[in-house]
Amino acid sequence: MERKLLLGDEAIAHAAIDAGLSGVYSYPGTPSTEITEYIRTSAAAHERGIRSRWCTNEKTAMEAALGMSYAGKRALCCMKHVGMNVAADCFMNAAMSGVNGGMIIVSADDPSMHSSQNEQDNRFYGRFAMIPMLEPSCQQEAYDMVGHGFDLSEALGYPVLLRITTRLAHSRAGVTVRPPRPQNPLQCPADGRQRYILLPVNARRRYEALLDAQDRMREASENSPYNRYFDAQNKRRGIIATGLAFNYLVENYPGGLAHPALKICQYPLPVRLIGRMAEECDEILMLEEGAPFVEEQLKGLLGFGTKVRGRLDGTLPRSGELTPDTVAAALGKPVDTYYPVPAIVEKRPPALCRGCGHRDLFAALNETLLEYDAPKIFGDIGCYTLGALPPLHAIDTCIDMGASITMAKGAAEAGVFPSVAVIGDSTFTHSGMTGLLDCVNENSNVTIIISDNETTAMTGGQDSAGTGRLESICEGIGVAKAHLRVFVPLAKHFEEMKTIIREEIEYRGVSVLIPRRECIRTLSGKKKQNTKQ
Numbered sequence: 001m002e003r004k005l006l007l008g009d010e011a012i013a014h015a016a017i018d019a020g021l022s023g024v025y026s027y028p029g030t031p032s033t034e035i036t037e038y039i040r041t042s043a044a045a046h047e048r049g050i051r052s053r054w055c056t057n058e059k060t061a062m063e064a065a066l067g068m069s070y071a072g073k074r075a076l077c078c079m080k081h082v083g084m085n086v087a088a089d090c091f092m093n094a095a096m097s098g099v100n101g102g103m104i105i106v107s108a109d110d111p112s113m114h115s116s117q118n119e120q121d122n123r124f125y126g127r128f129a130m131i132p133m134l135e136p137s138c139q140q141e142a143y144d145m146v147g148h149g150f151d152l153s154e155a156l157g158y159p160v161l162l163r164i165t166t167r168l169a170h171s172r173a174g175v176t177v178r179p180p181r182p183q184n185p186l187q188c189p190a191d192g193r194q195r196y197i198l199l200p201v202n203a204r205r206r207y208e209a210l211l212d213a214q215d216r217m218r219e220a221s222e223n224s225p226y227n228r229y230f231d232a233q234n235k236r237r238g239i240i241a242t243g244l245a246f247n248y249l250v251e252n253y254p255g256g257l258a259h260p261a262l263k264i265c266q267y268p269l270p271v272r273l274i275g276r277m278a279e280e281c282d283e284i285l286m287l288e289e290g291a292p293f294v295e296e297q298l299k300g301l302l303g304f305g306t307k308v309r310g311r312l313d314g315t316l317p318r319s320g321e322l323t324p325d326t327v328a329a330a331l332g333k334p335v336d337t338y339y340p341v342p343a344i345v346e347k348r349p350p351a352l353c354r355g356c357g358h359r360d361l362f363a364a365l366n367e368t369l370l371e372y373d374a375p376k377i378f379g380d381i382g383c384y385t386l387g388a389l390p391p392l393h394a395i396d397t398c399i400d401m402g403a404s405i406t407m408a409k410g411a412a413e414a415g416v417f418p419s420v421a422v423i424g425d426s427t428f429t430h431s432g433m434t435g436l437l438d439c440v441n442e443n444s445n446v447t448i449i450i451s452d453n454e455t456t457a458m459t460g461g462q463d464s465a466g467t468g469r470l471e472s473i474c475e476g477i478g479v480a481k482a483h484l485r486v487f488v489p490l491a492k493h494f495e496e497m498k499t500i501i502r503e504e505i506e507y508r509g510v511s512v513l514i515p516r517r518e519c520i521r522t523l524s525g526k527k528k529q530n531t532k533q
Helices: 008-018 033-040 043-047 058-070 083-097 123-129 139-156 192-196 200-212 214-222 244-251 271-280 293-302 324-330 357-369 383-388 403-414 425-442 470-477 491-506 520-532
Strands: 003-007 021-026 051-054 074-080 103-109 160-165 172-176 228-230 237-242 261-264 283-287 307-309 376-378 419-424 447-451 484-487 511-515
Touching: 003 008, 003 139, 008 021, 008 033, 008 103, 008 139, 008 160, 008 172, 021 033, 021 058, 033 051, 033 074, 058 074, 058 083, 058 103, 074 083, 083 103, 083 123, 083 200, 103 139, 123 160, 123 293, 139 160, 139 172, 139 214, 192 200, 200 214, 214 271, 228 271, 237 244, 237 271, 237 293, 244 261, 244 283, 244 324, 261 271, 271 293, 283 293, 283 324, 293 307, 357 383, 357 419, 357 447, 357 491, 357 511, 376 403, 383 419, 403 419, 403 425, 403 447, 419 425, 425 447, 425 470, 447 491, 470 484, 470 511, 484 491, 491 511
Parallel strands: 021 051, 021 074, 074 103, 103 160, 237 261, 237 283, 283 307, 376 419, 419 447, 447 511, 484 511
Antiparallel strands: 003 172, 228 261
16 A cells, blocks of 8 residues: 555545545535645546536535536535635535435644634534544544445435544545455435435425434444543543544653543544543543534533533633644643744735736725725635735725625615625625625616636635636626726726726626736736746
């Protein structure tokens, strides 16, 4: 067996290819992006005809993956944690219909919010849907769990949620890989209409089937090789560690664990193993990356008889990712004090690239809006969100994908003028189109700017679903052609840009502006490639 140095994301991707994957469906989002990127650039994936193209959003990705699973093939669906909110409708109902071919859904959570709007822990989604979950503690387990997850999915007949976090996704380790297995044959389910048509008469049966499957899921967790009890002499304290937190625990005991430890990397919770620890130990320290997901369940399982320490009582920080040092402090070990970080280098935010078209757009927009008393600019998710930072200070809100348009609509209807939305081309096709339709249907007094850099730039320059189609999409939705205006955001067009922005703000209705200029990074990448050729 070959050994490779892989990111956690790459280990998952490589494992999926080796496990007989037929298709990966995703929308780019840190820290999950590299999984699909790896498959898209893999020679082995190309040779085996594995389908790999970026989807318009996470919902369409999950639905496509479910369709491939319906056909009997193994499918992978990847997203960052907040993407699960977009895909939740299909996710919850896929647990009702079940799957045919193995289906793994990767949720890459981002504790400490390195590149995200919240710290949500998607283990809650897995429990909510009542499906099995896997949470690797290292890159090797990330690789191994993919094959295990596909087998488990097919054996139980349900999708499996694979939850990772930023540190695992973006750190490297040696991974032993296995010989690849062939893809599944095409085989649609014989009972497909009873399972996949979730009319109430079928949905009730499917819900009962899901409830009946819980015992099998729990038994799989109790017997999982990824849930393991490590005994030790000092039973004053027992330690339960999930996923990457187990790695931090072991790092603090290089000579061997001093207290009994329970490693949990497969869910539902292995209740029998937890019961053993509760019987043997005076108190339990709970180590988990993210929310107190297991800790809260422990308090319910164990009642008031066993003291549980963790994030809820302040033994560990309530927010942010764990580190070996925070775990050491919770264990009562001394922690080295480091030199303070000088203010000049701490918390330096990212900035728009030099030569970025968003810069010129915001400069013109800011100057134009000085002519108005109380303008508001509703922003969205993407590179242009950095326009909120100094020196531009060009955005007033940023909530979720597509919210700029609908928030601008609501604010306009409350009396805000001018009410301006700024959204990127990829975000517009992800979840802005429906908001635009709402605006058109009510002829809302909004000015919508789709800042088009012809790529999904924030996550590395992936294909944008709307490239070359934005005008057609807007016209099809119903935007008047006279108020659908395209221009090139360059400093030399500064006065022209201001004139266009002013004219469309003064128009009492829906107007869409499309400043279009290719991302400076993808453009420079193309130039370098052409030079090499």
